[in-house]
Amino acid sequence: ARPCSGAGRQAAAGGDGALLRHLCRKLRASGPVTVAEYMREALTNPAQGYYTRRGGIGESGDFITSPEISQVFGELIGIWYISEWMAMGKPNTFQLVELGPGRGTLTEDILRVFNQLSSVLSKCDVSVHLVEVSPKLGEIQARMLTGRKVQPSPKDESAYMKGISKTGIPIFWYRDIQDVPSGYSFYLAHEFFDALPIHKFQRTEKGWREVLVDIDPEAPDQLRFVLSPSSTPATENFIQPEETRDHVEVCPEAGVIIQRLACRIEKDGGAALVADYGHDGTKTDTFRGFRNHKLHDVLSAPGTADLTADVDFSYLRKMTQERTTTLGPIKQREFLKNMGIDLRLQVLLQNSRDTATCEQLLHSYDMLMNPENMGDCFNFFALLPHHRLVHPDKKDKPESKSPLPPVAGFNELLLK
Numbered sequence: 001a002r003p004c005s006g007a008g009r010q011a012a013a014g015g016d017g018a019l020l021r022h023l024c025r026k027l028r029a030s031g032p033v034t035v036a037e038y039m040r041e042a043l044t045n046p047a048q049g050y051y052t053r054r055g056g057i058g059e060s061g062d063f064i065t066s067p068e069i070s071q072v073f074g075e076l077i078g079i080w081y082i083s084e085w086m087a088m089g090k091p092n093t094f095q096l097v098e099l100g101p102g103r104g105t106l107t108e109d110i111l112r113v114f115n116q117l118s119s120v121l122s123k124c125d126v127s128v129h130l131v132e133v134s135p136k137l138g139e140i141q142a143r144m145l146t147g148r149k150v151q152p153s154p155k156d157e158s159a160y161m162k163g164i165s166k167t168g169i170p171i172f173w174y175r176d177i178q179d180v181p182s183g184y185s186f187y188l189a190h191e192f193f194d195a196l197p198i199h200k201f202q203r204t205e206k207g208w209r210e211v212l213v214d215i216d217p218e219a220p221d222q223l224r225f226v227l228s229p230s231s232t233p234a235t236e237n238f239i240q241p242e243e244t245r246d247h248v249e250v251c252p253e254a255g256v257i258i259q260r261l262a263c264r265i266e267k268d269g270g271a272a273l274v275a276d277y278g279h280d281g282t283k284t285d286t287f288r289g290f291r292n293h294k295l296h297d298v299l300s301a302p303g304t305a306d307l308t309a310d311v312d313f314s315y316l317r318k319m320t321q322e323r324t325t326t327l328g329p330i331k332q333r334e335f336l337k338n339m340g341i342d343l344r345l346q347v348l349l350q351n352s353r354d355t356a357t358c359e360q361l362l363h364s365y366d367m368l369m370n371p372e373n374m375g376d377c378f379n380f381f382a383l384l385p386h387h388r389l390v391h392p393d394k395k396d397k398p399e400s401k402s403p404l405p406p407v408a409g410f411n412e413l414l415l416k
């Protein structure tokens with residue numbers, strides 16, 4: 001797992017330096033760029049970006065995520081969607097939309113649960129929609145979910161790839177959430193928002209300044225941080241007058257995406273589950289890099305390391321503009337406990353025959369749940385239609401309606 005906070009600045013070599021050369025040319029031609037622009041290039045440059053070329057998720061890569069640690073994680077999330085689908089009156093169709101699916105493991109585990117509970121979902125038409133910018137990861141997802149290599153779709157179609165899951169569910173791939181068809185949808189974003197580009201700001205005696213990336217004049221093939229000499233459009237737009245911190249990170253792209261999800265849920269129904277490490281508008285400098293499971297200097301060898309920043313859940317909540325209700329953030333260990341992880345672990349332990357498997361199960365449980373590992377620093381956050389929690393006419397006739405079921409994960413799971 002990626003450590004929860006703190007940035008190391010160890011020197012790191014590596015990569016063929018093509019992205020660094022491209023960035024240096026750009027910086028020489030037009031001056032320093034924002035951290036957001038640097039991060040976008042380093043992660044998703046179409047030719048040299050980290051996710052486009054490397055995307056090293058898993059034990060042999062640069063960082064490991066909860067779905068890669070244990071199948072139980074995805075299974076419990078699958079149950080969350082079924083429980084919400086039931087609570088919302090079992091609509092006869094839904095789309096499962098995952099943002100940034102990585103290797104596809106999480107969707108694979110969710111679809112296994114949907115298949116095991118096919119008697120419950122039998123009259124429901126389910127389709128899967130994956131939003132992925134990296135062609136390399138898209139291919140890995142296709143192989144994982146369909147069991148084969150999938151051919152790209154014709155250029156005029158909104159989905160760039162489509163296939164059928166091993167359990168017979170249609171799957172579509174897109175580059176942007178805007179391309180996903182409208183309709184009743186359950187959205188999922190696990191370790192997605194932390195990969196989106198952030199702007200960084202520093203309070204100075206002269207007011208707020210934006211942190212920029214420039215060439216180091218002492219070492220022309222190295223990068224360094226500088227402060228903008230005056231305020232920038234971003235300092236004007238993104239810093240709240242009541243801000244008390246001295247250093248702030250803002251991710252406008254996350255704001256735009258969460259707004260789109262909120263609009264879609266308000267209009268078409270469904271829910272969104274966001275899981276990531278983050279804070280509620282309290283942390284300052286969280287920008288960091290990972291390579292081979294170690295902290296990596298964010299400005300060194302761009303394109304060869306994962307870059308990430310904690311998600312500001314208070315900003316996401318604000319950007320929903322109250323179009324939906326929000327729940328959380330709640331700690332991963334509380335969410336998974338509410339979803340019944342202890343019971344699931346007991347069943348798996350009883351069914352496993354050898355001690356190595358039991359040890360592996362206990363170890364992965366500890367990784368997900370222990371506050372020292374991922375239990376405390378990862379959070380769950382949900383968007384739900386207002387009517388999911390309050391009857392629209394409750395104010396008028398409170399006694400005439402049966403109570404609405406609690407939302408699983410944020411409360412204990414009750415499946416009826």
Ligand code: SAH
Binds near residue numbers: 132
């Ligand atoms: N959810 C997965 C992977 C997390 S890594 C897991 O938990 O294991 C981040 C994922 O988001 C990768 O699949 C990456 O390619 C994708 N990604 C990053 N930026 C993106 C963007 N702007 N649009 C769509 N996908 C993006």
